[in-house]
Amino acid sequence: MRSLICAGLLAFTDRHFMNPDGMSYLDIALAAANNQLSELANGYWSPGYPALIGVAIWLFRPAPEQEFPIAHFVTFGAFAFALWSFAFFVRNWRAAISEMNAEGAAETDRHFTPLAYSTFMYLTFTLLPVELVCPDIWVSGLVYLVASLALRAVLPGVGWGNFVSLGLALGAGYYFKEAMFPAGLTVWAMLFFSPRSLCTVSRPRLLLTLSVFLAIATPLFVAVSVKSNRVTFGSAGRLNYGWFVNGLPSIPFGDGTETGALIEHPVPKLSDRPLMLDLSASTGGTYPLWYDPSFWFRDQTPRFGLRAQMKALWIGLKRYMKILVSSAWLPLGAVALILWIPRSSVGPRPIRKFWWLFSWPLVVCAMYALVWVEGRYVGGFLVVWWTALYGLLMLRAGNASGRSSIAWVVICVAVLSCTAGLARVAYGLARALNRPHPPEYQVVGAALRQAGLSAGDRVAVVGPGIDFYGARCARVQIGVQIPFAQEFWRLSTEELRMVWERLHAAGIRVVVAKNRPEYAAPAAWRDIRLSATSSLSILLLPP
Secondary structure, eight states: OHHHHHHHHHHHHTTTOOOHHHHHHHHHHHHHHTTOGGGGSOSSSOSHHHHHHHHHHHHHOOOGGGHHHHHHHHHHHHHHHHHHHHHHHHHHHHHHHHHHOSTTHHHHHHHHHHHHHHHHHHHHHHHSOTTSOSSHHHHHHHHHHHHHHHHHHHSTTOOHHHHHHHHHHHHHHHHHOTTHHHHHHHHHHHHHSSOTTTOOOOHHHHHHHHHHHHHHHHHHHHHHHHHHTSSOSOSHHHHHHHHHTSOOOSSOOSOSTTTTOOOSSOOOEEEETTEEEEOTTSOOSSSHHHHOGGGTTTTOOOOOOHHHHHHHHHHHHHHHHHHHHHTTHHHHHHHHHHHHSOOOTTTTHHHHHTHHHHHHHHHHHHHHHTTOOOHHHHHHHHHHHHHHHHHHHHHHHTTOSOHHHHHHHHHHHHHHHHHHHHHHHHHHHHHHHTSOSSOHHHHHHHHHHHTTOOTTOEEEEESOOTTOHHHHHHTOEEEEEEOOHHHHHTOOHHHHHHHHHHHHHTTOOEEEEESOOTTSOOOOEEEEEOSSSOEEEEEEOOO
16 A cells, blocks of 8 residues: 555656657557547557557546646556556465465465565566656556466466466557567466476466467557568567667668668658758657657668677676666575575475476566666566565475574565665655646647647757657647757858758748757747756747
8 A cells, every 4th residue: 555655646746757658658649549549550669558548538638738647647557557466466476385385374474475565666666667658567567467367377276267367468468568479478388388297287278378368469460560561569679679789770861871770761851961850751749750660660670690689688687787786685685585594394396386487587587688678677577586586485484493583584675675665756756846847848838839839730859859748748740850959059040041941841830949059040049948957949930
């Protein structure tokens, strides 16, 4: 309950926060709410999360200024679902432990429960930030649900319904995250091909699980393949491998020959100096380059290179090490328990029977290490792994002597985890309370409307456009991007006049820039102070 209250506070205080991925999800959600359901079949973004936001928008019909809070409301719902799923996982893991060691079940529960929930609280608030508008908390909840149903499948006396539910959970995971397709197949294969001497699961029932999984996943698989003009379950893995391993440029202008990349739809240039990119060829979205990146890189094929792959792997391992060091009490507590708890009569049977529960998160973490690692990608899997490990250690502790020492270890780990988790919550609250009011994106959106722009109009942006959330609030599209701001500000008055002519010919009426320097050539800019260190400049082009 305390975790739910903390998540609610973070979601409320951060209700006006936005991130680049979230803006794309909101664009897709708004299209779906306006009966453009085909937009959910995006080549890069999975449809589950924007579909839920779209339902919320359809139900509440918020003003543009209130769409960000609606997205955070959906994310808070994700946390509630994740908490419920984790409680279900803990209950089933405790049942599995009790089945193997009925005599020490009470002692095991007394130690294991606080460890499990404190671990969940810390790793969730540090690796899966509630303030981000992204599907990763939903994915973590589905990971807990899959682990729970897989645990029940291993236990005796489980009916066919559990295996159907497992297939549904695996299929739902694919709708929220492309990576859950291979991750789901991995856990299914571990159960199906597990030797009988290690794990006895009904293979006919697992075939039913696979059938349900594929039946749920096939419509999305077909829709994405049709939109991408290739047989694929998604382009996120392919593109991230290109960006983080092959050196694919993030902005697809030019033909990609300098990196060996094939860019199917290079962004047309309005000029080379300053570089002006015409984004009108895109399918839509506030920032077209990030609305469906697979549109621009549709024929990009990952290229394996040993040196590049080893570099990416090394970066991934360093990021995992950073996560491990930041939560050092978890491994230290486990080591202390291993040293203090003598070998009990339970023997090696638990780890053999549930080997897949420990292997599955590690395999998924290794999959991400090959491309790019972020805590929010693997947070749910790490929660499962640490919870399973501490459950196994508490199984050994159930019949062990020296329980006072064990209790002290449990108390230390639980207190440190809760304290660190609450500190993360306090930091998030303090940061949110220091943000300007009204929110910057609302100020920018109002200024764009005052400049005469209407929904659907196109603007030119100087600098990065990926975080120009005011355009989302005003319902306008970034039609032209001038990515290199310093080059633009050093243009002479005559060069600026030529830029205005090209923009006007492209149908652009308004140019927007942040933090205009004093040395910039004079023009009829309208400056708006956003904060003590930030300002916005708007230029209405002459007819």
